[in-house]
Structures are given as C-alpha cells and as structure tokens.
Amino acid sequence: MKRNWHFFIFVIAALGILIPPVQTQPVSYASRVLEETYLVTEPEAALYAPDGRYAIIPANGFLDLELVAENGPGDDIAIYAGRSGSEEGIWPEMMSYGVLVKEDGGDWKAIGRGSGISAPEKFELGEIRRITKIRILFKYDENPNLGVRPWRLHGEEYVIKVDAVEALH
Ligand SMILES: [Ca+2]
Numbered sequence: 049m050k051r052n053w054h055f056f057i058f059v060i061a062a063l064g065i066l067i068p069p070v071q072t073q074p075v076s077y078a079s080r081v082l083e084e085t086y087l088v089t090e091p092e093a094a095l096y097a098p099d100g101r102y103a104i105i106p107a108n109g110f111l112d113l114e115l116v117a118e119n120g121p122g123d124d125i126a127i128y129a130g131r132s133g134s135e136e137g138i139w140p141e142m143m144s145y146g147v148l149v150k151e152d153g154g155d156w157k158a159i160g161r162g163s164g165i166s167a168p169e170k171f172e173l174g175e176i177r178r179i180t181k182i183r184i185l186f187k188y189d190e191n192p193n194l195g196v197r198p199w200r201l202h203g204e205e206y207v208i209k210v211d212a213v214e215a216l217h
Pocket residue numbers: 093094095096097098099100101102103210211212
C-alpha cells in the first residue's frame with residue numbers, strides 16, 4: 049500500500065512536468081498582428097518567442113503588433129530581426145528599419161532604428177512609460193529621392209525579416 053502511494057505521487061509529479069500549463073505563450077512577446085499591417089508576408093511569424101520563422105517586410109511595408117511593454121531600467125524592447133538582399137555585399141547604409149511605439153490613446157512615436165545585422169537589437173522607451181503597440185517600418189529614412197530608385201539590385205529584393213519582438217519589462 050505504501051509503495052502505491054509513492055507511485056501515485058511520482059505519477060502526479062511527472063504529469064506536472066510533462067503537461068504544459070494552459071497558457072503556454074509568454075506574455076512578454078508580441079501576441080497579435082494588428083490589421084494596419086502593410087505589405088508584410090506571414091506577419092504571424094513575428095509573434096511569440098523566436099522560432100526561426102520570419103515575417104517578411106519589403107521596402108515601404110510595416111508590421112504592427114500588439115506588445116505590452118513597461119519602461120524599466122535599461123533597454124525595454126528586443127527585436128529579433130534579420131535582413132536579406134545583401135548577399136552580394138551591397139546594402140545601402142540608409143536602409144534600416146524604424147521602430148515606432150504607441151501608448152494607449154497616444155500617437156506613434158519613433159524610438160530608434162535597427163539594422164537587422166545582429167539579433168536581438170534593443171531599444172529604450174525614453175520618456176514613454178508604457179506601450180501597447182509597436183510598428184516596425186522598413187524604408188529609407190530622411191531621403192525622399194531614394195524612394196524612386198528600383199528596389200531590385202542583382203535580382204535580390206531587399207527585405208527586413210522579423211522573428212520575434214520581446215518586452216523586457
Ligand atoms: Ca518567429
């Protein structure tokens with residue numbers, strides 16, 4: 049009888065380890081694609097933890113995600129992004145992605161730019177206390193003349209790829 053109890057407790061403990069809790073996705077990652085999202089292929093691939101699946105943002109596209117992040121000490125947001133189209137080693141320096149955030153009821157505010165060279169790239173919320181939305185925008189910055197150039201060079205299209213967006217606080 050005593051042995052049976054030990055076995056019973058062992059089974060309960062094993063089930064506790066093997067069965068994942070109901071809420072398997074951490075709340076600290078982007079959890080929903082917003083409908084404003086523009087020109088992005090597979091936007092859902094940017095949700096939750098990094099998994100090697102990417103949302104693809106072409107030039108002039110943007111990815112809007114629900115992300116709740118608080119302003120805490122140090123960096124507040126980590127973006128797991130990469131880029132492609134630079135296989136020939138040509139990637140215009142002006143091409144980077146912009147990061148904008150939105151407070152509840154507020155307007156979009158730019159908090160920085162990332163290159164997609166290494167991941168994750170981290171960003172500070174600055175004066176903003178708490179956000180609920182984030183926009184990752186891929187376009188040339190501050191140079192309207194570049195917008196009319198052809199986007200394909202050497203047959204490769206320039207894109208920013210986003211695997212995941214994490215709230216650090
Ligand atoms: Ca992903």
